[in-house]
Amino acid sequence: MEPFRLAARDIACRRGDRLLFARLSLALEAGQALQVSGANGIxxxxLIRILAGLARPFDGTVERAGTIGLLDERPALDNDQPLGKALSFWTALDREAAPLEQLGIASLLDVPVRYLSTGQRKRAALARLIGQQADIWLLDEPLNGLDVDAVKLCEELVAQHCAGGGIAVIASHQRFDLPGMSTLSLAEYAL
Amino acid sequence: MTILASLLKRDLGRFLPGTSSGGTMLPLLFFLAVAMLYPFAVGPNPTLLAATGGGVIWVAALLAAILPLDRLLASDVHEGFFDQWALRGISEEVVVAVRLLAHWLSFGPFIMLAALPASALVGIDGETLRIVELGLLAGTPGLAAIGIIIAAITVGLRSGGAALSGLLVIPLAVPLLIFGAGALSTGGDGGLALTAAISLLLVAIAPFAGGAAIRAAREG
Structure with a gap:
């Protein structure tokens, strides 16, 4: 199996005509996790979208070895479908069932996605992410809307992912407890 | 193949008229409403109706094709579906091509069916109806393709996108209308063949134009 890797060299990011950050480099090997912290709007x-390859960096390069899983504020689940059907669309693409019991959403499968609370949506999105079985997890504010138990669960899931040789990048201004995780303060690269 | 099947299944579930999740009969009813209102507006002169009825059916079909545009792509872009597909290596072109097929299936054949009662409402004869039906068969894929392209280009507009896309469709649809409805007055197959040719060209371009537009909206 090819070792997973995520590296960025000297990347800069521009939004509109404002340079947000520059000369940012990072390198993550299999099993490593990184928390990106910083104030709102920094x-x-x-950065997560650049690492995912969904946005082009203004400068610099990103190297990825491994499949990418993205969790952001949009769960990508059909609002008017029951949760079970909305998730099964992704299960059919990913060919892997998500651990619904563990995430506490097994009882919500008949509920249309638009009736779910913010935290329940986040749990459902986590289920989608786990089902994807991606090598590199890019999590954008994964703890938003999650209750205390779910925060713990999310931290455990990331720990399991890294223990299994996966890479995780967590962008959050909240505290994320994960042993052995390195941190990157985006403010140091801001302009 | 399973990817294409999954995508098509989801799209048809969302767009086919009468399905549980939002697929609507509205464009069809709109189409029939135009055909029904026309004789009231121009008066019950059978010669006039028979001469112009086929063209009215074409205009009604074009307007009905505009109605579902704002639901075609925008929500999937805003809710992150396209990002998730991109991360799984499913290109925008593939998604747009499947969406084009689903969009056509959910209005083309139904418009052709609705053209039967519509032809009775505007009082056209059997031969004219035959040319209208063939023209719609040749032209509706092109209308669907124009719709997909416009929906992809206006995907970044959060408000007013629906009205603007409707306006943008009209000039692009003029060639289809000229040859499709023109076949009625010439009575020849030449118009139908040209309609089909334009349709094929549009269908071939649509996935690439639509995919590029969605990627451009993501970068922006």
């Missing part, structure tokens, strides 16, 4: 989400 460019955490932009």
């Amino acid at each position: 460019g955490k989400s932009s």
